[in-house]
Amino acid sequence: MELSTIEIEKAATILKLLGDKTRLTMVKMLDTNDYCVCEFVEIFKVSQPAISQHVRKLKDAGLVCETRRGQWIIYSLNKENEVLPLVASLIDHLQNQDFKLQELEKQGLRISCK
Amino acid sequence: MELSTIEIEKAATILKLLGDKTRLTMVKMLDTNDYCVCEFVEIFKVSQPAISQHVRKLKDAGLVCETRRGQWIIYSLNKENEVLPLVASLIDHLQNQDFKLQELEKQGLRISCK
DNA sequence: TCAATATATAACTATTCACTTATATAATAA
DNA sequence: TTATTATATAAGTGAATAGTTATATATTGA
Numbered sequence: 001m002e003l004s005t006i007e008i009e010k011a012a013t014i015l016k017l018l019g020d021k022t023r024l025t026m027v028k029m030l031d032t033n034d035y036c037v038c039e040f041v042e043i044f045k046v047s048q049p050a051i052s053q054h055v056r057k058l059k060d061a062g063l064v065c066e067t068r069r070g071q072w073i074i075y076s077l078n079k080e081n082e083v084l085p086l087v088a089s090l091i092d093h094l095q096n097q098d099f100k101l102q103e104l105e106k107q108g109l110r111i112s113c114k
Numbered sequence: 115m116e117l118s119t120i121e122i123e124k125a126a127t128i129l130k131l132l133g134d135k136t137r138l139t140m141v142k143m144l145d146t147n148d149y150c151v152c153e154f155v156e157i158f159k160v161s162q163p164a165i166s167q168h169v170r171k172l173k174d175a176g177l178v179c180e181t182r183r184g185q186w187i188i189y190s191l192n193k194e195n196e197v198l199p200l201v202a203s204l205i206d207h208l209q210n211q212d213f214k215l216q217e218l219e220k221q222g223l224r225i226s227c228k
Numbered sequence: 229t230c231a232a233t234a235t236a237t238a239a240c241t242a243t244t245c246a247c248t249t250a251t252a253t254a255a256t257a258a
Numbered sequence: 259t260t261a262t263t264a265t266a267t268a269a270g271t272g273a274a275t276a277g278t279t280a281t282a283t284a285t286t287g288a
Contacts, residue, residue, distance in 0.1 A: 005209045008139050015204075016133025020246080021126040028122065037265060050247055052266055071255045071264050086207040090129075093200040095119045134276080151235060164277055166236055185234050185285045230288085237282070244275070252267070258260085 006086055014083050017061050018090070022046070023054050027077070027087065028094045030064060033101060036072040042109050043100050063087065120200055128197050131175050132204070136160070137168050141191070141201065142208045144178060147215060150186040156223050157214050177201065 018024045022044055029035060029043075040051045055075055058064040065078045081087070104110045120128075132138045136158055143149060143157075154165045169189055172178040179192045195201070218224045 003206060006207050007209055008142065008211065009135055011204075011208055012133055012135040012138045014133075015129045015138065019126055019128075019130025019133040021123055022246090024126045024129065025122050038263090046246090047248065048265070049249085049267080053246075056266080068255090071262095073265065086204070089203045089207065090125075090200070092117060093120050093203065094125055095121055097122065136276090152233090160276090161278065162235070163237080163279085167276075170236080182285090187235065231286100232288100233284100233286080235282100235284080238280085239278100240280105241278080242276095245273085246271105247273100248269100248271080250268085250270105252265100254263100254265080256261100256263075258262095 004085065006083055010083065011086065014061065014063075014086065017057060017063070018087070020054075022050075023058060024094070025097055025100070026054065026058065026075075027063065028091055028097050029100060030075060030077045031088075031091050032098070034074050034076040036069075036074050038072070039104060039109065042104060042107070118199065120197055124197065125200060128175065128177075128200065131171060131177070132201070134168075137172060138208070139211055139214070140168065140172065140189075141177065142205055142211045143214060144189060144191045145202075145205050146212070148188050148190040150183075150188050152186070153218060153223065156218060156221070 018027060025044075026035075026040065037048065037051050037055065040055070041048050044051065055064060055066075058075075059066060062078055062081045063083075064075045067074045067076070078084070101110065132141060139158075140149075140154065151162065151165050151169065154169070155162050158165065169178060169180075172189075173180060176192055176195045176197075178189045181188045181190070192198070215224065
């Protein structure tokens, strides 16, 4: 089976984007669950605009999709993305981040968006 | 078989490092051949200090090794690196860069270091 | 020993980046 | 309609980054 390869330049752009702890964690988390901005704000302990700016970059690169649900905007991994194979194999090497969702639930902050 | 996973923070550091077109190309090229600084200078059309600074960063991260051979310092991929599995699977997704070596040879600049 | 070549380091600069606060937009609920 | 909540955008700031030129260090060969 042939592996479809990616241009160096495009790959470098993706890696730069994911070479940030916050965004990389977001993508790892989005691999198993969807999240809204306010949940990320709780998880990452930074300002809401900072989170908005991070997800914007992920969206601009086509890595995530957004869906409005009432006043919340839910972000999910974009499974259609051309570079998904690269991103997926990368994510596989990362330590599981489920504990972040568990913390969120323990604080009763997960349900706020459902 | 279990895949050994990497801390998010460590992975983000590696991805930031490889989120640069020049360094990413270097690593892809080093996957199949060794190179010295002067060859990289020819290939990337930037100053010699710029190349030295790039390989220094790769070396500091443990991704490459250096071996002095006369007046040349040969760089190679460090196969002992803890994050090699991540880097290797990443490299697999990149377009082949052999044409750069071929150009170098066509210009008669490859042998200068042998 | 001395000139030439290869590489590294220092110092500087312009640009990018991640964050902040302030404010705008949008949806919900009283 | 109006207050509240969620999100986005604008503007500003300090730190990091990739490049440059100048210079130092190290090896080779005459």
